[in-house]
Amino acid sequence: MIRLEGVSRTFLAEGREVTAVKDITLEIFAGECLCLIGKSGCGKTTTLRLINRLLQPTSGRVLVDGVDTETVDPIRLRRGMGYVVQSGALFPHLTVRRNVELMCRVEGWDGARSLARANELLTLVRLPPEDFAERFPSELSGGQRQRVGVARALALDPDILLMDEPFGALDPVTRHEVQQEFRELEGAVNKTVVIVTHDLAEAFLLGDRVALMAEGEILQVGTLDDFRTAPAGPRVQRFLEQHLEGGHGQA
């Protein structure tokens, strides 16, 4: 489905070259949920943006369904990939319905079709449209805003959903609730999902597999069992020890 082949990305920051992503090779299978995890600054967001071509690789290739994304119109590419960021990143001056419909309108759908789609999506994320459609984002809780962000990303029924720390801004109780809901939703919609998180418990709760990154590289990709039984070296071991103590009974 998605394949990164020897992908690197460098940035120039104040005249200095920073390698954000270093020779990553990673395959994300159709229908799976893969979590990218690692400390702040290790290259997670850069990797996600390389997938939907908000960034281009300095070297290497990104393939989606076997096609080099370099050869695809980036706007078309992104329409096939929902993108969710922290707190939903809604437009504050648009109602919930307008936020959800946004991409439908961009695609030229008429009002009735867009409205029907918005209602369907709001119902899917458990925000009954009769209560929520005409509210503004400021009239929602953090968890509700996040659900609207997910609904918006699903508007054009993309095969791929990319999420960057989607639950990072929520308080622990809401976060747990939204994680559980997302897990059910994910099972129901059957998308290929890539989630960036720095929370290992969340990664193992939501991910079929987890890719652990450090300093722009992938240290290990696998299931919770793989990490537990065969951690790929002392850096992985240390990360697990620091981040797993007691904290993930739900995984």
Ligand SMILES: Nc1ncnc2c1ncn2[C@@H]1O[C@H](COP(=O)(O)OP(=O)(O)O)[C@@H](O)[C@H]1O
């Ligand atoms: N546009 C940019 N210009 C310069 N440096 C950047 C840019 N984007 C990311 N970086 C650097 O690349 C590294 C990885 O960043 P990022 O992918 O955002 O990490 P993460 O999402 O894991 O916190 C960091 O050192 C960051 O400062």
Ligand SMILES: [Mg+2]
């Ligand atoms: Mg990031």
